Every structure is written in structure tokens, then in C-alpha cells.
Amino acid sequence: MLPVVAENAAALIVGNELLSGKVAEANLVELARTLRPLGVRLTRVSVLPDELEVLVREVRQLSAEHALVFTSGGVGPTHDDITVDAVAAAFGVRAVEDPTLAGLIRAAYGARCTPAHLRMALVPEGAELALSPDGAWPTPVFRNVWLLPGVPEVFREKLATVRKWVRGPAPFVSRAVYTRLEEPLLKPLIDAAVADHPDVEVGSYTRWFEPSYKTKVTFDARDAANVERAAAAFVERLPAGALVRVE
Amino acid sequence: MLPVVAENAAALIVGNELLSGKVAEANLVELARTLRPLGVRLTRVSVLPDELEVLVREVRQLSAEHALVFTSGGVGPTHDDITVDAVAAAFGVRAVEDPTLAGLIRAAYGARCTPAHLRMALVPEGAELALSPDGAWPTPVFRNVWLLPGVPEVFREKLATVRKWVRGPAPFVSRAVYTRLEEPLLKPLIDAAVADHPDVEVGSYTRWFEPSYKTKVTFDARDAANVERAAAAFVERLPAGALVRVE
Numbered sequence: 001m002l003p004v005v006a007e008n009a010a011a012l013i014v015g016n017e018l019l020s021g022k023v024a025e026a027n028l029v030e031l032a033r034t035l036r037p038l039g040v041r042l043t044r045v046s047v048l049p050d051e052l053e054v055l056v057r058e059v060r061q062l063s064a065e066h067a068l069v070f071t072s073g074g075v076g077p078t079h080d081d082i083t084v085d086a087v088a089a090a091f092g093v094r095a096v097e098d099p100t101l102a103g104l105i106r107a108a109y110g111a112r113c114t115p116a117h118l119r120m121a122l123v124p125e126g127a128e129l130a131l132s133p134d135g136a137w138p139t140p141v142f143r144n145v146w147l148l149p150g151v152p153e154v155f156r157e158k159l160a161t162v163r164k165w166v167r168g169p170a171p172f173v174s175r176a177v178y179t180r181l182e183e184p185l186l187k188p189l190i191d192a193a194v195a196d197h198p199d200v201e202v203g204s205y206t207r208w209f210e211p212s213y214k215t216k217v218t219f220d221a222r223d224a225a226n227v228e229r230a231a232a233a234f235v236e237r238l239p240a241g242a243l244v245r246v247e
Numbered sequence: 248m249l250p251v252v253a254e255n256a257a258a259l260i261v262g263n264e265l266l267s268g269k270v271a272e273a274n275l276v277e278l279a280r281t282l283r284p285l286g287v288r289l290t291r292v293s294v295l296p297d298e299l300e301v302l303v304r305e306v307r308q309l310s311a312e313h314a315l316v317f318t319s320g321g322v323g324p325t326h327d328d329i330t331v332d333a334v335a336a337a338f339g340v341r342a343v344e345d346p347t348l349a350g351l352i353r354a355a356y357g358a359r360c361t362p363a364h365l366r367m368a369l370v371p372e373g374a375e376l377a378l379s380p381d382g383a384w385p386t387p388v389f390r391n392v393w394l395l396p397g398v399p400e401v402f403r404e405k406l407a408t409v410r411k412w413v414r415g416p417a418p419f420v421s422r423a424v425y426t427r428l429e430e431p432l433l434k435p436l437i438d439a440a441v442a443d444h445p446d447v448e449v450g451s452y453t454r455w456f457e458p459s460y461k462t463k464v465t466f467d468a469r470d471a472a473n474v475e476r477a478a479a480a481f482v483e484r485l486p487a488g489a490l491v492r493v494e
Contacts, residue, residue: 016450019289020419021279022465023452025272028294032268042266044301045294047275054291077431078451079441116431151455172267184324184363194326203263204325205270208398218269 002130002141002165006067009035010044012058014073014083015150018047026152027072034159039168039222040068050074055086063090063144068166073150077116087145088124098123104137123147132157133164173224175231178213178244182206186215189237197230199223213244249377249388249412253314256282257291259305261320261330262397265294273399274319281406286415286469287315297321302333310337310391315413320397324363334392335371345370351384370394379404380411420471422478425460425491429453433462436484444477446470460491 011031017023028045035042043066048054055074062069074083088095101121106113129138130146139161140147148158179186183206194202203218219231235243258278264270275292282289290313295301302321309316321330335342348368353360376385377393386408387394395405426433430453441449450465466478482490 016448017452017465018275019279019292020467021276021281021283021289022421022450024276028265029268029271032266034268036268042268043296045266045292047292047294049290076451076453078434078437080450114431114434116434119431151453153456174267174269184361184366187325187361187363190325201263203269203327204323205264206323206398209400218264220267 004166006040007169008041008043008066009068010062010066012062012071013047016049019049027155030156034162036172039171050080050082052082052086056089059087059090069145070148072148072155075149077119084122087142093125095122096125097121100129130161130165132161170222172220172222173227175219175227176247177217177235179215179242181214181242183215193230193234199226200230251413253287254416255288255290255313256315257309257313259309259318260294263296266296274402277403281409283419286418297327297329299329299333303336306334306337316392317395319395319402322396324366331369334389340372342369343372344368347376377408377412379408417469419467419469420474422466422474423494424464424478424482426462426489428461428489430462440477440481446473447477
């Protein structure tokens, strides 16, 4: 199955602790910044509690509507770690012990290894393992669902495996134009850019508390020539003195 | 309509910039930490791009399935600010200029006020305004949907308005037990706590890179006596020397 070419992806971030505010969510931005340069469009992120039925329904829907799904969290040894069960149930298969993962866990924990440790070797039956580029812990992949851990330090490590095996049809190219004008004054120029360059995604971001510029206008597409054309046309239309810089 | 008592809530966080990784999402944790002490359970967060049809469908579903919905973002003056349109369309009403908001905008911008500025006065027809406790900018509320801005500094200010008008049936009470044991070794004790205290939400969080403890076990419920009982029973069952502290 691997490597994978995917136009878009969704993320399912699991954990009561994120919704109660006990822990600040930290994985969304890391995943977004991994997928973007690969050319994969992240089009939905759902953050949900540790509730089996809720997760089963979500996995089914996200998997059907997106080329790839990345789950974050719920893969530890305790009662509230139910992501593997949810993915398995979403597709009507069992959660079974993967022999490779079980071997790695036994090797890591030695005599201290318990049945609870081995819960971390469970995968939806039929899952593949995506190998890490540095030979570290592999990542279970079932159909189009990648099961990543929730602990941010470990999640970030696993993104190396994503970078190894996943890419989009072509990378995104991005230009940012920084201006001294407020968004409402730029609006006619931005509207013109949107109308003239339908293949380019135009974004407009006000910085309320930034002295060096007021509004950043971004131009994104998979076709670099289109991006350059849209950004150049926008810069040409700016009134004198409004431009800070282009990046 | 105000004040509001709500058992649960969802958040709809809008913005291409969050999904492309240009901007790190920062409002989820602030909303979670606002709702929790009020006793409102946050049960879903959806992060979605600036696409009208996607947002309309999500608003409709979140509003039907939750007591409250908080939107974040998409309320500025430019083409990609479509949250008001999406909420209006979700309920089959028009987006109209609110006279109070329009007056505030005219007062703030004076002679510099343009039609683009006045786009920020649009609300779904029939929306109420939730007044800020300090007399600052009010927050549009349509049915059970609160429209909050996406800029984190401004979003946080608006949470004072949420705190003024929203509460849950009763606040949550929480205890955290910090232990020196790894999660797999704690699992039988945690499973016993889950089985013995079905009204208490038990969470277990490993810190992989923290010297002072290995696992934090949390006990949460709206009934303080139940929480104290569950935490005390768990602490009693810990092996000697395993307890670090209770908070």
C-alpha cells in the first residue's frame, strides 16, 4: 500500500483532557505543517472525547470523505485508550495483537512487561505497519487511517514516518504580501485578486498588535506560476507606500 | 434568552490558515478552560476551512446536537469571512446589518468607515447581542450559536462575555493524583476506580519527560463527594511509596 499519494486528509484528535482544558492541544499545527509542504490539503480536524460510539461514527465518516485520516491519541494502555477499538469497530474488524509491535514492547520492557503493556500492540486486524525512517517504532495504518500517538513529543517523531510515506499530487507554493493597510481598505484589491485568479487561494490576515504591518495577504496554489501572477498583480495595484514586503 | 444554562457545547473553529499551518490554533484551550469551571462540558471541536457549504452543514449539525455552539473566526471584513453567512444559511435566515454594531463601527472608524468595515456589523437576522461585562463590543448570539472572533487576543476578551451569561447545571470538581508508577502498572487500580465509580470520569496521563512523577490520574464529576470518594479509594490502593501528591 505504501507509499501513498493523497490530495487531502482529516485529523481525529482524541482526548477528554483536551476538551476539559487540562492539556493544551499541540498536534494540529504540527500535522498541518507536515502535510502542507507535502502538498496534502488538511480539510477537517475533529477533537473528540474518549467515547467509543462517537469515535466509531467519526472514523467511518472521516475515512469515507477524505483520502487519509490521521488519529492522534488514545493508543496507550488504559481504559480511556480506545482509538484502536474505534477504528476496528468502524470497519467491522477485531482489534488484534500485532506480533511485530508485541515483540518491540517485550524487548523494551523485558521482565516488567504486563498484559497492560501489550495492549499497546493492538491494531485493527489487517493493519499494515509504516516503518519509521530511523528504524524506530512503526506506525499502524489500517486502510486510509494512520494511528498516531497523542503525546506531543512522540507525535512529532512519528511525523517523520508520515513524511517518508505520504505525499500530495504536487506541493503547495505560497506567497505572502505584507502591507501597511487595514483589511477593509484592502478589500477591493483582495476581491479583485479572488475574482481574477480562481485557481489561487487568497487569504487575508490582520495583525492587531504588530507594529511592522497591518495586513498579510497570502496566495496559495499547487501551480507556482499562478501564485506568482496573482501576487504580482496584487502588489501592482497597491497604493504607493502600502507595501512592506513580499515573502 | 440570556443568561443560558447549558449542559454541553461544541466549538466550530474556522480558518484555512489553521489547516495550512500558517497560524497555530490557540482558541480551543482558552474556550475549554472557560467552560470547564462553569460546568459546561465541551464535547466536540471542529476545525474547518473557509468554505460556505461545509460550514453550513457543520453549523446545522452542531447546533442540533449540542446545547451551545461557539464559533471562532470568519467574522472580519474580507471575502474569506463567511461565518455569519454560514450561520444565517444554516437556519434559512438572511445576514443583516445590526444597528447597534453598525453604530459602534461608525463611532470607532469615523470618516474612515467603509462598506467593508460595516460588513463586521452583519448578523444572522434575529440575532441577540450578549453584552460584555465591561461595556466593550457585544457578541452576536443566534439561537444557540455564539459568534466569536478568531484573533486570539480578541477571542480571549470575548470569553468574559461567555463567563457572564453562560453556566452549566453545576461546576465540575476535579482531583489529580500524581504517582511514581507507569500507566501499565496502575491499570488494575484505574480499572477498579472506573468500575467502582461510574459517575466519576477517570483520566490517566503519562508524562514521558517529567522527573517528579510518571502518571497523573484524574477524577472529575459535578458531585464533589463522588470525586473525593473515588480519589481517596484510589490513593488507598496505591502501593507504598507510589504516591507523589494529590491536587
